[in-house]
Amino acid sequence: MRVGKYFNKGEQSADNRTLHQIGGRSADDFYRDRWAHDKVVRSTHGVNCTGSCSWKIYVKDGVITWESQQTDYPSVGSDKPEYEPRGCPRGASFSWYTYSPARVRYPYIRGVLVEMYREAKERLKDPVLAWADIVDDPEKSKRYKSSRGKGGFVRAEWWEAAEIAAAAHVHTIKKYGPDRVAGFSPIPAMSMVSHAVGARFISLIGGSMLSFYDWYADLPVASPQVFGDQTDVPESADWFDAGYLIMWGSNVPVTRTPDAHYMTEARYRGQKVVVVSPDYADNTKFADEWLPAHPGTDGALAMSMGHVILKEFFVDRETPQFLSYVKQYTDLPFLVTLDEHGDTFVPGKFLTAADLGDTSEAAESRTVLLDGDGNPYVPGGSLGHRFAKSGMGKWNLDLEGVDPQLTLYGSDDAAAISLPRFDTDQPTIVTRGVPTKIVAGKRVTTVFDLMLAQYSVGRDGLPGDWPTGFDDASQPNTPAWQEAITGVPAKQAARIAHEFAENAEKSGGRSMILMGAGTNHWFHSDQIYRSFFTLTLLTGCQGVNGGGWAHYVGQEKCRPVTGWATLAFAADWQRPARQMQGTIYWYLATDQWRYDPFTSEVMASPLAGGKFAGRTAADNIALASRLGWMPTYPTFNRNPLDLADEAERLGKSGVDHVVDGLKTGHLRFACEDPDAPENFPRVLTVWRANLLGSSAKGNEYFLRHLLGTDSNVAADDKYGIRPQDVTWREEAPVGKLDLLLSLDFRMTSTTLFSDIVLPAATWYEKHDLSSTDMHPFVHAFSPAISPPWETKTDFEAFHRIARGFSWLAEKHLGVRKDIIAMPLIHDTNDATAQPGGRVLDWKAGECEPIPGKTMPRLVVVERDYPAVAEKMAALGPMVEAVGLTTKGVTTHPDAEVEYLRGVNGVVASGVAAGRPSLAKDTHAAEAILSLSGTTNGRLAVEGFEALERRTGTKLADLAAEHEGKRITFADTQARPVPVITSPEWSGSETGGRRYSPFTINVERLKPWHTLTGRQHFYLDHDWMVELGEQLPIFRPPLDMTALFNEPNVGDVGKDGVTVRFLTPHSKWSIHSAYQDNLYMLTLSRGGQAIWMSDVDAAKIGVKDNDWIECINRNGVVNARAIVSHRMPEGTVFMYHAQDRAIDVPRTEKTGKRGGIHNALTRLMIKPSHLIGGYAQQSFALNYHGPTGNQRDEVTTIRRRSQEVEY
Amino acid sequence: MRVMAQMAMVMNLDKCIGCHTCSVTCKQAWTNRTGVEYVWFNNVETRPGQGYPRQYQDQDKWKGGWTLTKRGKLTLRTGSRLQRLLKIFANPDLPTVSDYYDPWTYDYSNLLGSPPSDTTPVARPKSLITGDNTKVTWGANWDDDLGSGPEQVGKDPLLERLSEKVKLEFEETFMFYLPRICEHCLNPSCAASCPSGAIYKRSEDGIVLVDQDKCRGWRQCVTGCPYKKIYFNHKTGKAEKCTFCYPRVEVGIPTVCSETCVGRLRYIGVMLYDADKVLEAASVEDPKDLYPSQLGVFLNPHDPRVIAEAERAGIRPEWIQAAQDSPIYKLIVDYQLALPLHPEYRTMPMVWYVPPLSPMVDALTETGHDGENAGNLFGAIDALRIPTEYLAELFTAGEIGPVRASLQRLAAMRSHMRSVNLGEEPDPEIAKSVRLKKGEIEAMYRLLAIAKYEDRY
Known part of the structure; x- marks a missing residue:
């Protein structure tokens, strides 16, 4: 520098250390230019992620340059942190897709298919006949199906791709029926218009939309079981209200990145934070205490915490606020009958008004408790008051001054009861005692008394075996007992339980549990969650800001739900729509049912009545279908259009014709013979999703049976147990699906295996709407640029397909009648169809087949196929003529239809003449917003008024402050807009408060949508009894050695070490970006990777970044090892959805491409998830149904050759 | 006294969730071009870990920053100018691309x-x-979340310096995240290393920049910077570095990394300092004194003499106002929560950090104590899963006192606010024990927890 001073102008310091210059800034221009941009557009990311973050998209010279988070969320109050900035690294790197080399720019069709099509069309001069020519020819069909996933795409024109797709739909409907067509697209809240437009097309033609929330195993089945509600959770700002926070299987910094700050900041308010996680997860860093429970044992820990709370806060000391809460808001005071079982009793059914001799309407759905004087009392609010005429004004939680008896303790009539336990090698029975009483000739006790027995909390004088104290490990549910199972010290478990309850007592219920995939993806997650809910319910935390459950995996909140559902299921034109339970669909379609070497008896209680004897999961599905519990589409082994025609020819009603056919056996349910060609699903459209690279549990079975291409399945179906009611065909079919159509902007496993790939616009190239449960705002997508190359928005693409379809339908379909089999639906009077949850099978002669009662409801609808495109593009008349119903509340949006005529314009001619237009995506967005109470104050008030008539309590004032407010699409484009309190949801935002679920139930005495109208600890359906799961109970992870003969966890053999295989959500891909994103790959390991402990790695000689091969009966995965001491021994993580498209070599075992994380998993169906037709255990789409759980799996891992081939 | 103004940043590591949003938004905005593919002006590293580039903290190897000569004179670690000149064509202390990735x-x-x-x-x-x-x-973030385990994480240069060996075992696991940008030092060794005089510190805001016209690509700055936050663009042949987003800052918008920080842990503000004191402060003998000596360089913007001197130095009134409102000043000087990164490099870095708490109750539970109770607070801090010694190696040249004091204040704030949260009267002893008044501890809480946009920047 001393030398330099002669060359550089400026003032140099005496020590020659610094040089001061004042000068121009021209040298800085490079970075100034770089920062320049022409405009900033508001948009967000449209699927997969429930972040719903509003982003600024920067555009320069017509090119999207980058994105950064918006910071203009309306304030949540001066005493709380704000939602700004929302967004994570995945979202921040999304724009990479716009111009990425992986972008799908043009339509593509597999060459071998398009060649056959062109030849056939040339010959036959008709697209539908051409398609039929290929798919009906076994040799041709096999030719293109077996090429799936093996390259060979050729670029096509839009018209041709759309024409083939339309022809496939027309042919399938004509030959097999509309219910052989399906659509899959998840998470509508994140881009309501894009979801709705495809679902609308599928629904209008009579196809079925597949559920996703249960299929993803993100649905906590315990939520409908306990709350009668799909999932309703607090917004993240409400975490800040909590005084005690347990993060239990929810790695918030990774999976709820934009919300995590509320947790870190709440600590500064003195919130205590506890993490339960088997590994040292990212969130552990923020915890005051870390409870490293072994994977899948969380239920044991929670049961022991429940034990501590019941003992310390209910028995040793009665905590007044907890007692008053559980008496009013839970089923704990309700009476349950006890049934004799040998020398003891077992818990039976809820006592109902019918048992008391009441013969009036719905008496069987009115539950009973004892008043302070010990007399039976039938309170309002139960299911029996919800739909019955006589229940008008009485469906509420007002106890009319009655102080219910929580316990019968003190009665001198105690009885021994038998309860199951599953934590031992073989399920066994424990004997406990409860106080009882004879009411209406039946021996009864309260749910509370049963809970104490179940949780092993003894009281003097009761018979049975009881623990001697918290340190007694011999009896289930004590802290010492759980220590042996979970590894968490008994003292710590007891202390955390005590603190949780003590905080709730001090803070008025502000103890919260954040829970997620880590605890919700297990086979028995419903039981894990019920044991969590016990903690929040006993301590009065549900329905309180800052308290209760907070479930965050796959959950979403389509806040303007009524408007979205109306459009998506075309409820404005015809009802009902076919809505199919996803897990059942895939389980049958991919033939995974053939590979179960056990019956459902393996899950039964030692006290079971033998109802599962000899029954496989497929048998259970068949039963659930014919009893109207669950939907199954395809429904019958005949085309429903032909059935309707046939009925007409015979001069019968379609309903009678079907019932007669089923009775005589001439007609069968398709699910009773899923491998018959007439029962195959034939056409599937996937958009906004990567089914085959992500959620497809049993991925390799998909490839083999559904798609008919190569797979790495090692299991053999010869070991599969033959079902009783379901036909077993010796030869398992391969290639059931005729057309896999996908719309995407990038190449995934789904597009790689598709027959036709349509180029989609990205989230920065379209108009749409987004909302979430994480925050209370709705906001917009806006196009930063027009869709480039030949990409189209989903909206345009589906309209294009619909126009092609309608045109071909003129000739091939015309106007037809369709017979739909509808399951018994939740939040309707169907929920009272099968009182007591008694299973009566008409097929076994146990009752008559009565549609809507003992079997599915049968509905005949007319399908005007040539008019499908016109109907899609207009809002139909049923909106105001019939009204719109959400969760049992009906509104009549007549003024809104008039308004939409004004803003959207009116259709001039055709079938929709005079109706509001839905021809543009902005029209659809406008319609969604105006038809929903959350975004239209007038409808919120109207809905609450309707509800007030039923409850007899005051509700409409909750929305009155916003009665005149109507959120328009332009409002959402300007800034995120807070929503309005509406009966569509259970919490209140009135007066600007934070959203917490069930605050309306607690504060306004509105019942939960359950049997008792209260939050349920007890479930009395026959199958719950059969499983021994009437009450929360610990059920360990499935034993894959016993079930499937896999090696034991910890075994080291020639194929390597056997470990538990978990698939948590990834830091580098889930949510708004995917694993193929170059930024995310650069910041992670650049391809598929499996985290394993250094201890396990040493056992098989693996070093960090070595290639490993993982095998089990389901498939093969080749990945790099990430060796880390933050992983516990015996467990590996393969983070979710690392697709096979990026740096996956050929496997050593098969020489084929390695699989994805779900190549090692497969579906297992829990019988209780199939229950339907009974109170809160009734079906609704994404609400109740079997989960596609995958956590209980194991795999064997070895070091493979480090020279890999591609 | 020669008053100068410095734009500076504080990151509250206790809130950092390690999400890397800052890295991605920075990369997208500034370095997604050819020649700088491997460059992350902002990166986030998991500690313990090797960092980016690998083991950059090992100055015995990389020779970054300043050192004192035997006579106590500040000199670049790379040696004399002559020594550097001799190595100008084949600099052995230069990381290769592979050292990054x-x-x-x-x-x-x-x-x-x-x-x-x-x-x-x-x-x-x-x-x-x-x-x-x-x-x-290898990648930009290879040991994220302790990936690569004992084998690679064990090569963290800081671990070697701890008196007690840290066990990299499951039961003892600890980690935290360290986001890093250029330190925009008061005493930048990069600038001093540059043979071309291309690196300058802007007089109005202290931002350190590379003059793209003047840079001749000698790469001496890459060696000279002990934080390895100057990068060589192999296409243009020039050095590039974090610009503190001056095109944004100049128009009143925070840097990309701070505005997009979804953990809301970054604070930006103006610090006034006495430029005449910098050399002396950087030259104190004991590296452990560098943190207090740097504190001594900062000027109290509320002091009328400082204001007068600042006005004389041509600092505009709105800058003086900004210095008075500066959240950075509060965190660094008033609350003494924030600490400098590696003061021992003697560059007087201006991106400071609030050290992270970590599970602390664990160690106390065996005794049956609740670490949340005020009485146990300070015992709990010494039982942190993250060894305070490790934090001290990062922030205070190994001196544990300031780290402990900072963590004690965080813990005391939690304890005080818990009482407020539950509607109880806070124990006045809590605030007193960390030498804060009730009002101060609650103002500190607002700044750290409520942290509104306008209060962060």
Whole structure:
């Protein structure tokens, strides 16, 4: 520098250390230019992620340059942190897709298919006949199906791709029926218009939309079981209200990145934070205490915490606020009958008004408790008051001054009861005692008394075996007992339980549990969650800001739900729509049912009545279908259009014709013979999703049976147990699906295996709407640029397909009648169809087949196929003529239809003449917003008024402050807009408060949508009894050695070490970006990777970044090892959805491409998830149904050759 | 007194969730171009870990920053000017691209373009430097979340300096995240290393920049910077570095990394300092004194004498106002929560950090104590899973006192606010024990927890 001073102008310091210059800034221009941009557009990311973050998209010279988070969320109050900035690294790197080399720019069709099509069309001069020519020819069909996933795409024109797709739909409907067509697209809240437009097309033609929330195993089945509600959770700002926070299987910094700050900041308010996680997860860093429970044992820990709370806060000391809460808001005071079982009793059914001799309407759905004087009392609010005429004004939680008896303790009539336990090698029975009483000739006790027995909390004088104290490990549910199972010290478990309850007592219920995939993806997650809910319910935390459950995996909140559902299921034109339970669909379609070497008896209680004897999961599905519990589409082994025609020819009603056919056996349910060609699903459209690279549990079975291409399945179906009611065909079919159509902007496993790939616009190239449960705002997508190359928005693409379809339908379909089999639906009077949850099978002669009662409801609808495109593009008349119903509340949006005529314009001619237009995506967005109470104050008030008539309590004032407010699409484009309190949801935002679920139930005495109208600890359906799961109970992870003969966890053999295989959500891909994103790959390991402990790695000689091969009966995965001491021994993580498209070599075992994380998993169906037709255990789409759980799996891992081939 | 103004940043590591949003938004805005593929002006590293580039903290190896001569004179660690001049064409202390990582992409086009094959098409990794097939063996964030375990994480240069060996075992696991940008030092060794005089510190805001016209690509600055936050653009042949987003800051918008920080842990503000004191402060003998000596360089913006001197130095009134409102000043001086990163490099860094708490109750539970109770607070801090010694190696040249004091204040704030939260009267002893008044501890709470946008920047 001393030398330099002669060359550089400026003032140099005496020590020659610094040089001061004042000068121009021209040298800085490079970075100034770089920062320049022409405009900033508001948009967000449209699927997969429930972040719903509003982003600024920067555009320069017509090119999207980058994105950064918006910071203009309306304030949540001066005493709380704000939602700004929302967004994570995945979202921040999304724009990479716009111009990425992986972008799908043009339509593509597999060459071998398009060649056959062109030849056939040339010959036959008709697209539908051409398609039929290929798919009906076994040799041709096999030719293109077996090429799936093996390259060979050729670029096509839009018209041709759309024409083939339309022809496939027309042919399938004509030959097999509309219910052989399906659509899959998840998470509508994140881009309501894009979801709705495809679902609308599928629904209008009579196809079925597949559920996703249960299929993803993100649905906590315990939520409908306990709350009668799909999932309703607090917004993240409400975490800040909590005084005690347990993060239990929810790695918030990774999976709820934009919300995590509320947790870190709440600590500064003195919130205590506890993490339960088997590994040292990212969130552990923020915890005051870390409870490293072994994977899948969380239920044991929670049961022991429940034990501590019941003992310390209910028995040793009665905590007044907890007692008053559980008496009013839970089923704990309700009476349950006890049934004799040998020398003891077992818990039976809820006592109902019918048992008391009441013969009036719905008496069987009115539950009973004892008043302070010990007399039976039938309170309002139960299911029996919800739909019955006589229940008008009485469906509420007002106890009319009655102080219910929580316990019968003190009665001198105690009885021994038998309860199951599953934590031992073989399920066994424990004997406990409860106080009882004879009411209406039946021996009864309260749910509370049963809970104490179940949780092993003894009281003097009761018979049975009881623990001697918290340190007694011999009896289930004590802290010492759980220590042996979970590894968490008994003292710590007891202390955390005590603190949780003590905080709730001090803070008025502000103890919260954040829970997620880590605890919700297990086979028995419903039981894990019920044991969590016990903690929040006993301590009065549900329905309180800052308290209760907070479930965050796959959950979403389509806040303007009524408007979205109306459009998506075309409820404005015809009802009902076919809505199919996803897990059942895939389980049958991919033939995974053939590979179960056990019956459902393996899950039964030692006290079971033998109802599962000899029954496989497929048998259970068949039963659930014919009893109207669950939907199954395809429904019958005949085309429903032909059935309707046939009925007409015979001069019968379609309903009678079907019932007669089923009775005589001439007609069968398709699910009773899923491998018959007439029962195959034939056409599937996937958009906004990567089914085959992500959620497809049993991925390799998909490839083999559904798609008919190569797979790495090692299991053999010869070991599969033959079902009783379901036909077993010796030869398992391969290639059931005729057309896999996908719309995407990038190449995934789904597009790689598709027959036709349509180029989609990205989230920065379209108009749409987004909302979430994480925050209370709705906001917009806006196009930063027009869709480039030949990409189209989903909206345009589906309209294009619909126009092609309608045109071909003129000739091939015309106007037809369709017979739909509808399951018994939740939040309707169907929920009272099968009182007591008694299973009566008409097929076994146990009752008559009565549609809507003992079997599915049968509905005949007319399908005007040539008019499908016109109907899609207009809002139909049923909106105001019939009204719109959400969760049992009906509104009549007549003024809104008039308004939409004004803003959207009116259709001039055709079938929709005079109706509001839905021809543009902005029209659809406008319609969604105006038809929903959350975004239209007038409808919120109207809905609450309707509800007030039923409850007899005051509700409409909750929305009155916003009665005149109507959120328009332009409002959402300007800034995120807070929503309005509406009966569509259970919490209140009135007066600007934070959203917490069930605050309306607690504060306004509105019942939960359950049997008792209260939050349920007890479930009395026959199958719950059969499983021994009437009450929360610990059920360990499935034993894959016993079930499937896999090696034991910890075994080291020639194929390597056997470990538990978990698939948590990834830091580098889930949510708004995917694993193929170059930024995310650069910041992670650049391809598929499996985290394993250094201890396990040493056992098989693996070093960090070595290639490993993982095998089990389901498939093969080749990945790099990430060796880390933050992983516990015996467990590996393969983070979710690392697709096979990026740096996956050929496997050593098969020489084929390695699989994805779900190549090692497969579906297992829990019988209780199939229950339907009974109170809160009734079906609704994404609400109740079997989960596609995958956590209980194991795999064997070895070091493979480090020279890999591609 | 020569008053100068410095734009500076404080990051509250106790809130950092390690999400890397800052890295991605920075990369997208500034370095997603050829020549700087491997460059992350902002990166986030998991500690313990090797960092980016690998082991950059090992100055015995990389020779960054300043050192004191035997006579107590400040000199660049690379040695005399002559020594550097001799090495100008073959600098042995220069990290290669591989020390950062070899950037790569994928053959994405194969996914659509693959001809019919016997298995599923795949996108193989391709080097972004050579275009050839490559294997991914190291990355910008390879040891994220302790990935690569004892083998690589154990090579963290700081671990070696701890008196007690840290066990990298499951039961003892600890980690935290360290986001890093250029330190915009008061005494930048990069600038002093530059033979071309291309690196300058802006007089109005202290931002350190490379003059792209003057830079001759000698790369002495890369060696000179002990934080390895100057990068060589192999296409233009010039050095590039974090610009503190001056095109944004100049128009009143925070830097990209701070505005997009979804953990809301970054604070930006103006610090006034006495430029005449910098050399002396950087030259104190004991490295452990560097933190207090740097504190001594900062000027109290509320002091009328400082204001007068600042006005005389031509600092505009709105800058003086900004210095008075500066959240940075509160965190660094008033609350003494924030600490400098590696003061022992003697560059007087101006990006400071609030150290992270970590599970602390664990160690106390065996005794049956609740670490939340005020009485146990300070005992709990010494039982943190993150060894305070490790934090001290990062922030205070090994001196544990300031780290402990900062963590004690955080813990005391939690304890005080818990009482407020539950509607109880806070124990006045809590605030007193960390030498804060009730009002101060609650103001500190607002700044750290409520942290509104306008209060952070």
